[in-house]
Amino acid sequence: MSFKSAVITFPGSNCDRDALCYLQDLTKSVVYSIWHEEASLPQVDLVILPGGFSFGDYLRSGAMASKSKIINDVIKHANDGRYLFGICNGFQILTEIGLLEGALIQNKNLKFLGKNCFIKKKFKNNFNLSIKEDQALQIPVAHNEGNFYCDNETLKSLKNNEQIAFEYCKGEFSNSEENINGSIEAIAGITNKKKNILGMMPHPERAYSDFHQSQDGKLIIESLIS
């Protein structure tokens, strides 16, 4: 089976190349690189909105990118039930589009966090099928606005619909924290109700190759293609 994918690049994206290599290495199939001003997406199984600082994070992180020309087709792609995956700034863009609930606000301690962290899966979905219950994945984060916020009603519905995909957890490092950025209930990643869209702050595309410290990021793409 050939699993085709695409990565969208916005001005200020800086993990698009990493995402491209991540997909090429793990899917061994066609990966399109798409500029945000293009009007249409090719037919693919998965689209990644990569990390970075699209449009310089002007106004709010992800706000300007969420109005880009390509986004209409990204929404269509997701409405067709195909996979859409936002990593870091990509997660922020998905909340700004309204495809995912909640918002990402400034980290509680005001620090830009660039380090390894640990996450585990909360509710099962197609993005985390290959991950065991209580398996702590070591995946780096690099963000200033990763503090997930939503109101109580939304939180309740995220739980009832089993939309919380990942939460931060303690790991093998002695200084690893349970909740690195102040997110409500330590949420690191959520899906939509249909569970074909995932947004997460940690960067699995920085944890897959032999030259990375961890290869745990492989598990997400392996879940999708298995």
Place this chain on the structure above:
Amino acid sequence: MRIKILIRLKSQILEPQGKVIEQALNNLGFNEFNNIRQGKLIELDLPDNLSKEEKGQKIDSACKKLLVNDIIEEYEVLG
């Protein structure tokens, strides 16, 4: 006509920058300055010939579509 839109985080949302500013002011001896929160101000020109209603509609629509994220923010048009 010059329009000013004041955007701030809703009161229940943590605003860490305000807290740090407050701490710095307190350190400088401004001990009476409490509950500081930082927001943003957007200024723009709209043509004078628009009616008050038209202006209000255009500003609300722009805020809803782009300028404000109503999950975390609220806005006020200053006179």
